[in-house]
Amino acid sequence: MTFRMHCGADRVRQALDNQSCGHSVQHRVAVKGCAALPAMASEPLLPAQGTSAEVGGGGVVYAHLPTDVRKQWYALAFSADIPAAKPKRVGQAAPTPMSTSLLGDPLVLWRDLQGKAHCVADKCPHRSAPLSLGTVNGDSGHVECIYHGWQIEGTSGHVVEIPALQEGKPIPSNAKVQTYPVLEQDGVVYVWPGPPEAAEDTASPPRDMTDEGTALADPSSGFVLSTMCLDLPIDHSLMVENLLDPAHIPFAHEGTIGSRKKIEKMNMTIEKTANGFRGRIKPEYYNAFEAPCNIVLHTPPKPGSWDMYQYVACTPTAPGQMRMVYRAYRNFATWVEKVPPLKRAFDRMSQKIVFQDYQLLLGQQLRLREHALPWNSTIQVDCLPLAYRKYWQRTFGKKDGPWWRGWDGKLDLEDLEKLGSFDKEFDCNGCALPKRPHHPQNVLEVSGTPGVALRPEPSAAWKVWGPPLAAAVLATLCTSKLMRA
Numbered sequence: 183m184t185f186r187m188h189c190g191a192d193r194v195r196q197a198l199d200n201q202s203c204g205h206s207v208q209h210r211v212a213v214k215g216c217a218a219l220p221a222m223a224s225e226p227l228l229p230a231q232g233t234s235a236e237v238g239g240g241g242v243v244y245a246h247l248p249t250d251v252r253k254q255w256y257a258l259a260f261s262a263d264i265p266a267a268k269p270k271r272v273g274q275a276a277p278t279p280m281s282t283s284l285l286g287d288p289l290v291l292w293r294d295l296q297g298k299a300h301c302v303a304d305k306c307p308h309r310s311a312p313l314s315l316g317t318v319n320g321d322s323g324h325v326e327c328i329y330h331g332w333q334i335e336g337t338s339g340h341v342v343e344i345p346a347l348q349e350g351k352p353i354p355s356n357a358k359v360q361t362y363p364v365l366e367q368d369g370v371v372y373v374w375p376g377p378p379e380a381a382e383d384t385a386s387p388p389r390d391m392t393d394e395g396t397a398l399a400d401p402s403s404g405f406v407l408s409t410m411c412l413d414l415p416i417d418h419s420l421m422v423e424n425l426l427d428p429a430h431i432p433f434a435h436e437g438t439i440g441s442r443k444k445i446e447k448m449n450m451t452i453e454k455t456a457n458g459f460r461g462r463i464k465p466e467y468y469n470a471f472e473a474p475c476n477i478v479l480h481t482p483p484k485p486g487s488w489d490m491y492q493y494v495a496c497t498p499t500a501p502g503q504m505r506m507v508y509r510a511y512r513n514f515a516t517w518v519e520k521v522p523p524l525k526r527a528f529d530r531m532s533q534k535i536v537f538q539d540y541q542l543l544l545g546q547q548l549r550l551r552e553h554a555l556p557w558n559s560t561i562q563v564d565c566l567p568l569a570y571r572k573y574w575q576r577t578f579g580k581k582d583g584p585w586w587r588g589w590d591g592k593l594d595l596e597d598l599e600k601l602g603s604f605d606k607e608f609d610c611n612g613c614a615l616p617k618r619p620h621h622p623q624n625v626l627e628v629s630g631t632p633g634v635a636l637r638p639e640p641s642a643a644w645k646v647w648g649p650p651l652a653a654a655v656l657a658t659l660c661t662s663k664l665m666r667a
C-alpha cells in the first residue's frame with residue numbers, strides 16, 4: 183500500500199509523539215522522536231506550562247471515549263433540507279436526492295412518499311452510476327437511477343423496479359445497495375456509518391440541551407434557532423481544534439466577534455463529560471468536545487439573562503472534507519427572527535465568522551500537506567485542542583482508521599478527495615439536469631441555497647463605480663461651464 187498520505191500521517195503521528203514525551207517544549211522541538219516517549223494512549227497530552235490541577239485534576243480526559251468512529255451517529259443534514267418525493271412527479275420534473283458523503287463513503291438521502299428519510303450508498307447496484315444524479319420517483323417514493331431507471335427502495339436497499347427487465351424475469355438477487363440507519367432529532371438528520379445492527383443497541387445522540395436539561399429545540403424553551411449547513415474543503419479535525427481554542431478570537435475574528443481590545447491572559451481548565459470533555463477560561467463559559475466530532479459552545483452575552491448555546495457538528499465527509507451542521511440557540515433578540523432583512527443580516531454575520539476561520543484553516547491545511555507539523559509548540563490554553571488531538575490520534579488518525587476502509591491502495595490523496603466531492607465538480611452549468619439545489623456549486627455556498635456564497639460580499643457596487651462616476655460628472659460640468667464662459 184503506497185498512499186501518498188501515509189507520509190504526512192506518519193509525520194503527524196511523530197509530531198504528536200514528540201509532544202507527549204513529558205519533557206519541555208524546547209526539548210521536544212530540539213530532539214524529535216525523543217526516546218522517552220510514553221505509549222500513545224498512556225497519558226493525556228498536558229500543556230507545556232501548567233500543572234495537572236490546571237487541567238482539571240490531570241485525569242485522562244479522553245480515555246473514556248469510544249475509539250470505533252464508525253459506530254457513531256453523525257449529524258449530516260437538517261431535516262428541512264432532505265428532498266422529499268412529490269406525488270406524481272417523475273423524471274426531470276421530480277426532485278433530486280441529496281448527495282453527500284460520510285467517512286469517505288458517498289451517500290444519497292431522500293424522503294419517500296410517507297416522509298420517511300432514507301440513506302443509501304450513492305452507487306447504483308447495476309453499473310455504479312451515482313444515484314444522486316437520479317431523482318426521487320413521485321409514483322413510488324423510491325430513488326431512481328439516472329442511467330437505466332432502476333429504482334431502489336430505501337429501507338431494504340433492494341432494487342424493486344427495472345424498466346427494461348423482460349416480462350416474468352426476476353430482479354437479480356444481488357441488485358441491492360448498502361443502507362445506512364437514519365435518525366432525526368431536533369431538526370437534524372443523523373446517519374450511522376457502522377454496521378446497521380449495532381445502531382439498534384446504541385443510544386440516540388444527545389439532544390441539543392441547556393445545562394439545566396431544557397431541550398433547546400422545543401418552542402417552549404424560549405430560545406430561537408439559527409442554522410447553517412456548509413461543505414468545507416477542510417479536514418474536520420482542524421475545525422474541531424479551532425472551535426476548542428478561545429485564544430484565536432481577538433485575532434482571527436477581528437471585525438466580527440473579536441477585538442484586540444479584548445486580548446487577555448488565559449488559563450484553561452478541563453473536565454471530563456459523559457461523552458467528551460470541556461474547558462473553561464471563565465466560569466460562565468465553556469468550549470466542549472463531544473465524541474466523535476461535535477462541539478458545544480456556551481457563550482452567554484449576559485450571564486444569567488442573555489444566554490446562547492452553539493452546537494457545531496464538524497462531520498468528516500471525506501479526507502480533507504467536512505460538513506458543518508451548525509445550530510445557534512439564543513434567548514435574546516428573538517424578535518429578529520420575525521424581521522427577514524434583520525435575520526438575513528444576522529445569518530450573514532454568522533457566515534462571515536465561519537469564513538474567517540475557513541480562510542486560515544485552509545492555509546493551515548495547505549501547510550500540513552507540505553508536511554508541516556500541526557503542533558510545533560504549545561502554551562497552557564492549548565491544552566483543550568491538544569486533548570482533542572490526542573483523541574483524534576486514537577481514532578481518525580489511526581493508520582487503519584476510517585478513511586482507509588474499502589480503498590484498494592491504488593488511490594492517492596487527490597483521488598480520495600475527489601471521491602468525497604465528485605458532485606461539486608459534476609454539478610456544472612453544462613449539465614443537462616435542472617438546477618440541483620442540494621449540490622452547492624462551490625464548497626463555499628450555503629447548502630440548499632444556490633447562489634448564496636459564504637465568501638463575504640465585495641464592497642457594494644456603488645462604492646466601486648460611485649467615485650469615478652462622480653468625478654466624471656463633475657469634470658463634464660466644469661468643462662461645459664468653462665466652454666460657455
Ligand code: FES
Pocket residue numbers: 306307308309310311327328329330331332
Ligand atoms: S447504472 Fe443505474 S440503472 Fe444502470
Ligand SMILES: [Fe+2]
Pocket residue numbers: 424425430431434435539
Ligand atoms: Fe473561530
